[in-house]
Amino acid sequence: METTKKVSSKEILKHTFNMMMLLKAKAISVEEAKAQANLIKQSNNLIRYELDRAIAMQKFDNLEIRNIEELES
Secondary structure, X not given: OOOOOOXXXXXXXXXXXXXXXXXXXXXXXXXXXXXXXXXXXXXXXXHHHHHHHHHHHXXXXXXXXXXXXXXOX
16 A cells, blocks of 8 residues: 655654554554554654754755665665
């Protein structure tokens, strides 16, 4: 399943809250909540990477950072 929706900190927080409410209502298991928490952590790490990269590119004029999104497998 592929989506074109942009991810933001706000969307991650909304998803986290929804997972907490589902767990509280016992609509999902603790294991599923843990798996979702791991995915949320990975998403947060990617957003942090993008922010750090944008800051570095602004700070240093001639900085060449490889674009990992365009690498072919």
